Amino acid sequence: MIEVNLTRFLTGVATKKLTKDTVKKKGARDDDGNLILRESKITSILAVILFIVMFSALTFLAITATDIEDRNTFIAVNVMFSILFIILAIYLKISKKVITEDSIISQGLFFKKVIKFNLIESIECKSTGNNVRLILKGNGKKIIVPAMLIGFNEFFEILEKRVGQEKCRMAKLTIESFIK
Numbered sequence: 001m002i003e004v005n006l007t008r009f010l011t012g013v014a015t016k017k018l019t020k021d022t023v024k025k026k027g028a029r030d031d032d033g034n035l036i037l038r039e040s041k042i043t044s045i046l047a048v049i050l051f052i053v054m055f056s057a058l059t060f061l062a063i064t065a066t067d068i069e070d071r072n073t074f075i076a077v078n079v080m081f082s083i084l085f086i087i088l089a090i091y092l093k094i095s096k097k098v099i100t101e102d103s104i105i106s107q108g109l110f111f112k113k114v115i116k117f118n119l120i121e122s123i124e125c126k127s128t129g130n131n132v133r134l135i136l137k138g139n140g141k142k143i144i145v146p147a148m149l150i151g152f153n154e155f156f157e158i159l160e161k162r163v164g165q166e167k168c169r170m171a172k173l174t175i176e177s178f179i180k
Helices: 002-024 041-064 068-094 152-163 165-179
Strands: 035-037 096-099 103-107 112-116 122-128 131-138 141-146
Touching (some): 035 152, 041 068, 122 165, 141 152
């Protein structure tokens, strides 16, 4: 029990440290001058490291298995995890949030959501242990913007200007208490 809590604590401390550094970084801009929010490179690097460790361990187990059925099982599990990690890598490369003059665009693997700033009805902020997520609702759509995206501070400043500080007040308090 103590080990699990210590692990959670250390993970929380590391995540907060990474979040502070990530949130303060300037976001990238495209050719049109739109702000682009993406996951940090550390997230992609951790996914690749996890893939290499998992692939190596399952390959080792497949090689050392004495029974043919066990070997086939390990190979099947290895292929399944490889496919999942390839999908994760593609998702991390493709997914982004684009902030234009008048809207927020969320691009994922199979979808694209657009909410205009003037149609945003509510702004919620959920803190889930080690992360904060900004939830924008409007026009029957919902866009979730994690605080771990590079350029989040710039985005929040733009959001306050376009939507108004009154709608962003509670979210700002939650974000500030999380980042401190």
